[in-house]
Amino acid sequence: MPDVGDLVTAQLVVAPYDTTTQAALSVTAPDGTVTTPVATTADGGQTWTAPLTYTAAGVWRLSWAVSGTGASVEHELVAVAPPPETTTGGRVYATTTDLANYLHAAPPLDSARLLADASRMLDSMLLLVCRYDVDDDGMPTDPDVATAIGRAVCAQVAWWEEIGDSTGAAGVGYGSVTIGSVNLGRSVTSVTGDDSAARQIAPQVLDELRAPHLHDKLWIGALAVPW
The missing domain is CATH 2.60.40.10 (Immunoglobulins)
Incomplete structure (x- = not known):
């Protein structure tokens, strides 16, 4: 291609x-x-x-x-294909170098996309209920907070790599499908993939954001797991 x-x-x-x-x-x-x-x-x-x-x-x-x-x-x-490092816009809190250092291994070739996706996911599901100082672009200004959020994004990508799914597609079920004389069926657990592991915040994400040295710099609201 x-x-x-x-x-x-x-x-x-x-x-x-x-x-x-x-x-x-x-x-x-x-x-x-x-x-x-x-x-x-x-x-x-x-x-x-x-x-x-x-x-x-x-x-x-x-x-x-x-x-x-x-x-x-x-x-x-x-x-x-677009240039490999091109993202679709928005805030991205970690680089592919950050991810490699977090994984202690070579990152996947689509790391730029995964980091952008993870940043958007945390923005919409977690960071919107967090309180910390930001600049005009919405990026954290405190170095410790910036590092923690970057590591949280890397943790989400690592989680996706572990489960082998970053979109939730693996969690989409079907009811009954007929192909010719063959009928396949299973219970439907999700029609959108929202219930899949890929659409959940990785456990390590909150660990990164709840580090003791962040207590006076980053507060997690009621919609997330409290301190």
Whole structure:
């Protein structure tokens, strides 16, 4: 899978072909913008190539139109990934280095996404009932509190790695499913995954936030486990 910024060579092989064969490429970006890179051939019309740079994440459509001998229309969909360290915005309380140090091991390759997801989860489920000093961006200003919250986020990611689920998908059940003559059934425990272990605050998270040296710097409200 290509990444944003990759310069690639789009290629089409035509058969049959002869000197009348011509090919043109039309590229549709994820936002609908259409460009027409110049396609050339070096073997008399059998192989056509065109340079292309993927400038945005998403699904790109490459459409080749061939005229003359071998006339046809060919379409290809290409999924382009965002830069590895790109997050979806919002506060992120720990870096991949923090996570590696917390785990005492190499972090997973999707650590940036996991840390962003864990930060959003704690923001919505726990930190909104915590009281501590913040700057204009909502980040903790006390170094001890910042470290503790960073470690709490890392603890949540470590929990997800331990249970093998970070989205709650493993907790989604089904009632009865019929495939042809086969019927599968089990009791439904959750239709959303909210009851799964992945959607629970990891036990170590609260341990990090309740460290004795934080008593005068960070207060956890009534919706969370008290001191």
